[in-house]
Amino acid sequence: MSHISQIEIDDRNLPPPTPEIEQERKVAMFDLLEENTFALPKRDDRLVPDGPYKVDLSIREKRLVFDVATEDGDKAAEFHLSLSPFRQVVKDYWAICESYFDAVKSLPPSQIETIDMARRGIHNEGARILQERLEGKAEIDIDTARRLFTLICVLHFGG
Secondary structure (H helix, E strand, O other), X not given: OOOEEXXXXXXXXXXXXXXXXXXXXXXXXXXXXXXXXXXXXXXXXXOOOOOOEEEEEEEEOOEEEXXXXXOOXXXXXXXXXXXXXXXHHHHHHHHHHHHHHHHHHHOOHHXXXXXXXXXXXXXXHHHHHHHHHHOOOOEEOHXXXXXXXXXXXXXXXXX
């Protein structure tokens, strides 16, 4: 399968991230570039350029935009997804992350683990929604979906 070799996030219009959000972003980007699967399916008998791909993520006109190019910079695809299906899960994810960040500072490991399990559950739900929304547009595995969902959360942070 093809993969993402470079990813950019258009966060120009977002407020500065907190240190925790910046850390989440860095880890997600690093992990994504280390290992991911991302392929563009054939559509309507059009040729689809093979990866690896450069992906630019942004929010434009209240829509999540994936701008996909080949490594040579040739346009490969662009798709716009409604943010509506993500709103509640992103809100829940940041709420549980805030609890987790606070818990790490003062709670015993057993309580931190409980909060982290809830955080992973919400994260998996967001990844599942992303996979559904990308169906027919891009093929991604669950780990890639999880990492992309984190980056969507970072973009959503200012929105």
